Amino acid sequence: MxxxxxxxxxxxxxxxxxxxxxxxxxxxxxxxxxxxxxxxxxxxxxxxxxxxxxxxxxxxxxxxxxxxxxxxxxxxxxxxxxxxxxxxxxxxxxxxxxxxxxxxxxxxxxxxxxxxxxxxxxxxxxxxxxxxxxxxxxxxxxxxxxxxxxxxxxxxxxxxxxxxxxxxxxxxxxxxxxxxxxxxxPVLPITDCSTQVQGQMEGEECEGEKTRKEDVSGLxxxxxxxxxxxxxxxxxxxxxxEEQSEDKGEDVCGEEDDSRSSQAQIDELLLQCFLHALKSKVKKSELPLLTSTFLRNHMISCCPTGKRLDIKKSSYKKLSKFLQVMQKDHNLVCIKELSKGVESIVDVDWKNPELCSFRIPEDCGPEKEAVEDSAVIEVPYQPPEITALYGVTARLEPLFLDSQKKKGTAMKACEVRNIITEYVKKNELVNEVNKNYVQINPTLCDCLLEKSEYHEVEMLKWDDLFSRTLLKMQVCHEVRFPGQRPVVKKGQMEPIELSVASRGSNKKVTVIKNLEAFGLDPAVVANTLQHQVQASCVLQDSPGAKNRVLVQIQGNQVQHVGKLLLDRYQIPRKYVQGLEKAPKPGKKK
Known part of the structure; x- marks a missing residue:
């Protein structure tokens, strides 16, 4: 086990x-x-x-x-x-x-x-x-x-x-x-060393200094x-x-795995790149830092010449497991989920003895790092796929019992429509005179009608039936990042918020909020904007949102930020709020 x-x-x-x-x-x-x-x-x-x-x-x-x-x-x-x-x-x-x-x-x-x-x-x-x-x-x-x-x-x-x-x-x-x-x-000697091996002649005995050889299961x-x-x-x-066997249903046989010595070398290389990245690459101002960004932009560039950092060949198999060990056993970093399914490094113990005593290897030169970094930047960002869902509430649960959808089950609108249609047909509720209407039975009455409508409404149009059902359901959404398992959350997807605020001497600043929900690293976005608009850019803690970061850039830069989010990162327009605050043409920014 x-x-x-x-x-x-x-x-x-x-x-x-x-x-x-x-x-x-x-x-x-x-x-x-x-x-x-x-x-x-x-x-x-x-x-x-x-x-x-x-x-x-x-x-x-x-x-x-x-x-x-x-x-x-x-x-x-x-x-x-x-x-x-x-x-x-x-x-x-x-x-x-x-x-x-x-x-x-x-x-x-x-x-x-x-x-x-x-x-x-x-x-x-x-x-x-x-x-x-x-x-x-x-x-x-x-x-x-x-x-x-x-x-x-x-x-x-x-x-x-x-x-x-x-x-x-x-x-x-x-x-x-x-x-x-x-x-x-410990060595705990046995006083009575008389033994007999089942399957051999019974009655054989051994003495304390006698050498015994038996063929045990072909060993x-x-x-x-x-x-x-x-x-x-x-x-x-x-x-x-040396090589270990993995038990896959057979008693003492299995497929040969990678040698422990090779795995240990990968583990050692992984720890070396991790410490190197913390010591020379990561700045306190960059925190919190997405773990995927930390690996891609920092750890890989710290890999020595001629070696390849492959986490799948290590004993950890996954970056998340390795970082948990660094947090639990080494107390080097603090890892948290700032949004469900997306982990970030929120704190680093810069005074940790293991980190302080680490010396950067000589075979990790600046030329190699520059090449690695340039290759990293070319990796395109892929936005998450966001799907609107509707969850079954306690009031609507009787309506979905036949389809075995319990309270809390989230579905797409088309699935809800199919289930309601099947329910109406199964209970023969379609009006015989006008098939555009559906007869209201006790279940539909309890689930969809208000108390004032109990004795007045006897039929509903199909569209009204569907719209009432969706309105009574819990609004949810599904976020699916490329290569990751989808995550279902209650409520609507919180958009990226752009706002313009005034600071001392009536100077304007543009504030960007909630980048983490879309898998964007605030530090990377801030660095990109700083180079594009040639303005100072800082990261600040988000008030009322623990371990969330705001990007603040000098001037009204809503137009540039909107272009970056919509064109480069391909965030759907409906999830970017505040684009109307961009300066009007001909007016002073």
Missing amino acids: FAKAFRVKSNTVVKGSDRRKLRADISAAFPSLSVDDLNELIPSKEELNIVKIYAHKGDAVTLYVLHKNPIFFHLEKQLFPTVYTLWRYPTMLPIFSTWPPVLQKLSGGADLMLPGVVVSSSGLPELDQGDCCAVTLVMNRAPVAVGTAAMSSTEMRKSGMKGKGVNVLHTYMDQLWAFGDKTHP AAVETSCQNLHELKLAESDVLN
């Missing part, structure tokens, strides 16, 4: 009442823990955080973090300990033992198969399907994986130890382990003595840093 990087949604401190509830939940789920153990795991005064994340497949998971280490995670209403917790309390879960090379497959996302289970002389642990359990390596009691039993222990014996044994959720060396301090498992023979356990760990780490 945590074989790939996850996305952090929130990180908050657990309150006192929640600590007590968590302590009670842990006590109920793991009764082997004593009161002292619970107090040590969930201390009353030390900082305990609750972190909500999304795994790479979209699963919502809640983590509980103590001393920067995840100690438990909540998934589908079930509580699981992490390997960090199990290393302190190795007996809190039923244990399955396996051979060291299997860890490589488990870390890559595979589940534990029964032929790979090493059965001790005491037999299998007694548990039911779905019970929480742990996986250890032979000759060490420190667990390396956590999961749930794929079948009960009785069914495992009946199957002849064939098939899947443990659905693995979390392993040593996965991304959840990397979220902590990345310590390695190569390995030594399992306590003396070479550290060497095995080093070997496993080397293997894990």
Whole structure:
């Protein structure tokens, strides 16, 4: 589950009442823990955080973090300990033992198969399907994986130890382990090392210093003595840093992914370009800065000669995930959605030690930056596609029940028209004498008529029926930016506002508001206008709108601003308000 990087949604401190509830939940789920153990795991005064994340497949998971280490995670209403917790309390879960090379497959996302289970002389642990359990390596009691039993222990014996044994959720060396301090498992020797491998001759025994070789699911023979356990760990780490397998329905096989070393290089390059851009490219006056603009105009130009910045080949896969890590783990920037679906950098910690200590590489020369910047400017801006929608209200919900449109569902006007037409025909409400009229039944009466019309209006024209329906619905709109998922918002699309204000000595200034809603970077627009009209241009915080920016340019420049928005950026005229304030021909600006 945590074989790939996850996305952090929130990180908050657990309150006192929640600590007590968590302590009670842990006590109920793991009764082997004593009161002292619970107090040590969930201390009353030390900082305990609750972190909500999304795994790479979209699963919502809640983590509980103590001393920067995840100690438990909540998934589908079930509580699981992490390997960090199990290393302190190795007996809190039923244990399955396996051979060291299997860890490589488990870390890559595979589940534990029964032929790979090493059965001790005491037999299998007694548990039911779905019970929480742990996986250890032979000759060490420190667990390396956590999961749930794929079948009960009785069914495992009946199957002849064939098939899947443990659905693995979390392993040593996965991304959840990397979220902590990345310590390695302690060596916890096993006093009774008598083992037997299911599928081989029963009754075989091993001694503490005896070397044993078994063919486990086609894996190569390995030594399992306590003396070479550290060497095995080093070997496993080397293997894990090479090509990993992605589990796609097969138990231990999958498609080969990019090597970890190559991915790590891309991650390092991404961080280098990010720090370089913050240190030498971004100015405080440019904030807030659209994240897409930051990547296109700043980070790409900081890429060293001969290298290519490809976020898709990094462990983050997306710019948004990378920036969230920079915000959460490095405290370098603050990212916010100034408008739904459009993220911006609203603040930078210029005094951050990591940023202050960063040195710009010598292979990032000014000539390369100029070439990159010129290529960036040529990227054309594409305006969003805006569609008017109508949402179903509580009053109109009975009218849309047949079409399974519940309250809050947003539709285009043509969809509403088709649904109303189908409703009228299905209920045979078309007037037989004059088919231009529709008979009003109780549902239409309650939904569309005013109280004063209940006893007066018996029929409505088709156009009147449609117009009344649309008027009673919630006005919405859909904004679709190129290459992004559409976003539905309530109300009408807020236009770009142009206004002319007077400053000291009766000087005029042109103020531009709400550029962010159309995906325009205020800093870029201000810079473009400043070069076009040769007038000073500044950015100011928008009053009453948090993290919104106004562009203010000297003089009445409405005509130039309108031309820029309508012609270059292709914003529809109906979404640009204040064009009539341009100076009249022949009059002084």
